[in-house]
Amino acid sequence: MTVSETRLRADAQRNRDQIVAAAREVFAALGPDVPMEEIARAAGVGVGTLYRRFPDREALILAVARESFAQVLAAARAALAEEPTAWDALLRLVGRTHPLQASVQLALVSERAREALKDDPETGQFRDALLVELDRIVRAGQDEGTVRGDIGSGDVALLFSLVLRQPPVLHDPALYAFERATALMLDGLRARPATPLPGRPITGEDIRIR
Amino acid sequence: MTVSETRLRADAQRNRDQIVAAAREVFAALGPDVPMEEIARAAGVGVGTLYRRFPDREALILAVARESFAQVLAAARAALAEEPTAWDALLRLVGRTHPLQASVQLALVSERAREALKDDPETGQFRDALLVELDRIVRAGQDEGTVRGDIGSGDVALLFSLVLRQPPVLHDPALYAFERATALMLDGLRARPATPLPGRPITGEDIRIR
Amino acid sequence: MTVSETRLRADAQRNRDQIVAAAREVFAALGPDVPMEEIARAAGVGVGTLYRRFPDREALILAVARESFAQVLAAARAALAEEPTAWDALLRLVGRTHPLQASVQLALVSERAREALKDDPETGQFRDALLVELDRIVRAGQDEGTVRGDIGSGDVALLFSLVLRQPPVLHDPALYAFERATALMLDGLRARPATPLPGRPITGEDIRIR
Amino acid sequence: MTVSETRLRADAQRNRDQIVAAAREVFAALGPDVPMEEIARAAGVGVGTLYRRFPDREALILAVARESFAQVLAAARAALAEEPTAWDALLRLVGRTHPLQASVQLALVSERAREALKDDPETGQFRDALLVELDRIVRAGQDEGTVRGDIGSGDVALLFSLVLRQPPVLHDPALYAFERATALMLDGLRARPATPLPGRPITGEDIRIR
DNA sequence: GATGAATGAGAGTTCATTCAT
DNA sequence: CATGAATGAACTCTCATTCAT
Structure with missing residues (x-):
């Protein structure tokens, strides 16, 4: 009831799915301000249809965003369940970049998107659930001695929210630029004699959007 | 002399400076697509004045961007000259976030800005000079044993270009969120037994905009 | 079929026609630089509608122009077919001033319009066809002895392009000013002992827009 | 006193003359809506100077316009005085196209110019004086039997106002297009058995701008 | 007096959203 | 229900005119 009001007719549901899929792609490619008509075209429907399903851009x-968060949440759970160590789970999660990246971008890149997400309870639930998982992973990592002790899941989330934005400038895949940057960050999270950090560990609680 | 044809009249120069300063702030706050009128208002001038000085948004x-790059370049040189070790220079450079952040954002965040910068020779010179400095810092750090050997200045630049984007979500300064993220990244750059990286060190050459 | 991709919806077609009609009137009255909003208002639609149909002023x-040329062409053919003599056809053609005048003005008055028409193949075809008709009329007139022999269809076109511009100053219909001017010009074209003309007959070929 | 308020200083006078000369050229080339700055540049002065001399575009x-009318008036008087016949005077007047054309265009082409001229007494005087001269020429031509009797100076003025507009389309001088058109018109004015005209002769009085 | 900088109103154009078909 | 047409507000940019230097 929270999620789906009434069962949509089969074709309407298909339309809806096409629209969301198209929107994800188009948002990723052209940013969250693309003309609605562009999205409609990509989805193969008229603008009217788009607006019937989604009253506005928000x-x-x-x-x-919901869809992306849900996917990431599932991925996080699977990682924790299936990987032998928490560190491996972390690696796998960060490696699975695509949906994670999409959600991060929508959530962070545009002022307008941020506003929209802030007040959406469903997105909020996904977020929270995701932070719970991440918290588990971090704690487990600290217990197993792979993750440094002076950080919290909020630190990790923030750090990743930075690397996972639209990758800039460079697209030569031979450079492994993105993978190297991720690896360097992970190395920063490793438990080893390291620079003392300012402040205290940032928790998932801390980074809840006010 | 390369840039300005004739000396501007005193008041005109003042206006010009106000406009650039205002634009920097407003771009940082609202992104590179803010209405020009917003910028004009922030600078305390009419749109017309803005357009007289700058024929278009680009x-x-x-x-x-030029101004920011110039400031960062100067900061990098000063850091290398004045700090006792390369590592300290790196710390200081990354700590000096404001202009660095502005330039990074303009350079990377919007497609439109990227296009504009790509073809500007002066910005290009600043970029190149900056990468030269960074390269010096990285090599000196590797020589003094503080920076891991398997990275290049391109890796560093990319990593920072990620952290230095618009800080997301969180502004509670008590959390030191930004400082912690930076510190974690720096820890990832430290010379210590660490995860082997994929690929080869990325150089300044590598990330020159094609 | 060459022009319109798909059949427009009935109301859209009606709007489109209204816009073209309004544009013709407004161009004639206020010149080709009138605010687009003026035209939209005259057509009873919003600017947006206008721009949806016509991407820009050109x-x-x-x-x-196309519409006007088409009408004039049809008129010329009808005149030649239905009038007893070529001279009568000429009279009738010049008398039918409205669409002829509209096309002439758009074609000639503004630099901007000229540029637009120059590169439009469809307008070009109408122009050419029209000149062919005019040529027939002129030759037939010379054969029947009513049109002086030392002129070509280009001379006639040019002469009319002059009289048919925006009538100046005077609108007191009791003066028959326009009719008198036209009659005087026609008298200049008459076959009779007359001033020798400089140069050679100007043909339709000659005045094709380069 | 009507004409020149106070004697301008020599350099100021030079400026003024340069501006009017530049304006004439620029109006002729780009139409009466050119940016004022364009005119100022062509005159080699700043806009401020231009506005000091001429409070606005009007x-x-x-x-x-005054200058042009004055030149045409002088030319008309000279023609009447110096040519052996009225017909020759007419020929010469129409041949001297440049200033005549400039005035005609300014007077007729743009709505805004028309408005301005309508209410200017000095231009009015030149106009009237010019029509008086033309009337003399026409009557003399009719007396000497070269000009048809059923026309007035208004007819002639109107006819010429049509041919003397911005010449269209064609600039190949080898075609003598303009000269031929003029000659054809003159032939229409010739005294000879001709098409009866509608209405009555149009006088100079008739075409005074209301 | 001359200059050119500043202003702000207005034109062209785009696009989110509504609504007739 | 789907479609795509219509609307109008918002934004960019230009230029006539005023005014500080």
């Missing part, structure tokens, strides 16, 4: 952004 | 973006 | 000018 | 248009 709603569409929300739908895409 | 020109204004360029002006801001 | 496109609208073209549409008006 | 004033400048007036100045140019």
Whole structure:
């Protein structure tokens, strides 16, 4: 009931899915301000249809973000369940960049998207659940001695929210630029004699959007 | 002399400076697509004045970017000259966030800005000079044993270009969120037994905009 | 079929026609630089509608010109077919001033319009066809002894392009000013002992827009 | 006193003359809506100087028009005085196209110019005087039997106002297009058995701007 | 007096959203 | 229900005119 009001007719549901899928792609490619008509075209429907499903741009952004968050949440759970160590889970999670990146971008890149997400309870639930998972991973990592003790899941989330934004400038895959940057960050998280950090560990609680 | 044809009249120069300063702030706060009128208002001038100085948005973006790059370059040189070790220089450079952040954002965040900068020779010179400095710092750090050997200045630049984007979500200064993230990254750069990185060190050459 | 991709919806077509009609009137009255909003208002639609149909001013000018040329062409053919003599056909053609005048003005008055028309193949075809008709009329007139022999269809076109511009100053219909001017010009074209002309007959070929 | 308020200083006078000369050229080339700055640049002065002499665009248009009318008037008087026949005077007058054309265009081409001229007494005087001369020429031509009897100076003025507009389309001088058109018109004015005209002769009085 | 900088109103154009078909 | 047409507000940019230097 929270999620789906009424069962949509089969074709309507198909339309809806096409729209969300198209929106995800188009948002990723052209940013969250693309003309709605562009999205409609990519989805193969008229603007009218798009607006029937999603009363405005915010709603569409929300739908895409929810979907992405849900995927990431599932990935996090699977990682924790299936990987032998917490560190491996962390690696796998960060490696699975695509949906994670999409959600991060929508959540952070545009002022307008941020506003929309802030007030959406469903996105909030996904977020919270995701932070719970991350917290588990971090604690487990600290218990197993792979993750440094002076950080919290909030630190990790923030750090990743930075690397996972739209990768800049460079697209020569032979450089492994993105992978190297990720690895360097992970190395920063490793438990080893390291620079003392300012402040205290940042928790998932801390970075809840006010 | 390369840039300005004739000396501007005193008041005109003052206005110009106000405009660039205002643009920097407003770009940072609202992104590179803010209405020009917003910028004009922030600078305390009419739109007309803004357009007299900068024929279009691109020109204004360029002006801001040049200034920022120049400041960062100066900071990098000063850091290398004045700090006792290369590692300290690196710390100081990354700590000096404001202009660095502005330039990074303009350079990377918006497609439109990227296009504009790509073809501007003056910005290019600053970029190149900056990468030269960074390269010096990185090599000196590797020589003094503080920076891991398997990275290049390109790796460092990329990593910082990620952290230095618009800080997300969180502004509670008591959390030291930004400082912690930076410190974690720096720890990842430290010379210590660490995860082997994929690929080869990325150089300044590598990340020159094609 | 060459022009319109798909059949427009009934109401859209009606709007489109209204726009072209309004544009013709407004161009004639206020020149080709009138604010687009003026045209939109005259057509009873919003600017947005206008721009949906015609991506810019040029496109609208073209549409008006094509329509006018088509009408004039039809009139010329009808005149030649139905009038007993070529001279009568000429009279009738010049008398039918409205669409002829509209096309002439758009074609000639503004630099901007000229540029637009120059590169439009469809307008070009109408122009050429029209000159062919005019040529027939002129030759037939010379054969029947009513049109002086030392002129070509280009001379006639040019002469009319002059009289048919925006009538100046005077609108007191009781003066028959326009009719008198036209009659005087026609008298200049009459086959009779007359001032020798400089140069050679100007043909339709000669005045094709380069 | 009507004409020149106070004697201008020599350099100021030079400036003024340069401005009017530049304006005439620029109006002719780019139309009466050119940016004022364009005119100022062509005159080699700043906009401020231009505005000091001419409070607005209208004033400048007036100045140019007055000058042109004055030149045409002088030419008409000279023609009547020096040519052996009225017909020759007419020929010479129409041949001297440049200033005549400039005035005609300014007077007729743009709505805004028309408005300005309508209410200017000085331009009015030149106009009237010119029509008086033309009337003399026409009557003399009719007396000497070269000009048809059923026309007035208004007919002639109107006819010429049509041919003397911005010549269209064609600039190949080898075609003598303009000369031929003029000659054809003159032939229409010739005294010879001709098409009866509608209405009555149009006088100079008739075409005074209301 | 001359200059050119500043202003602000207005034109062209785009696009989110509504609504007739 | 789907479609795509219509609307109008918002934004960019230009230029006539005023005014500080």
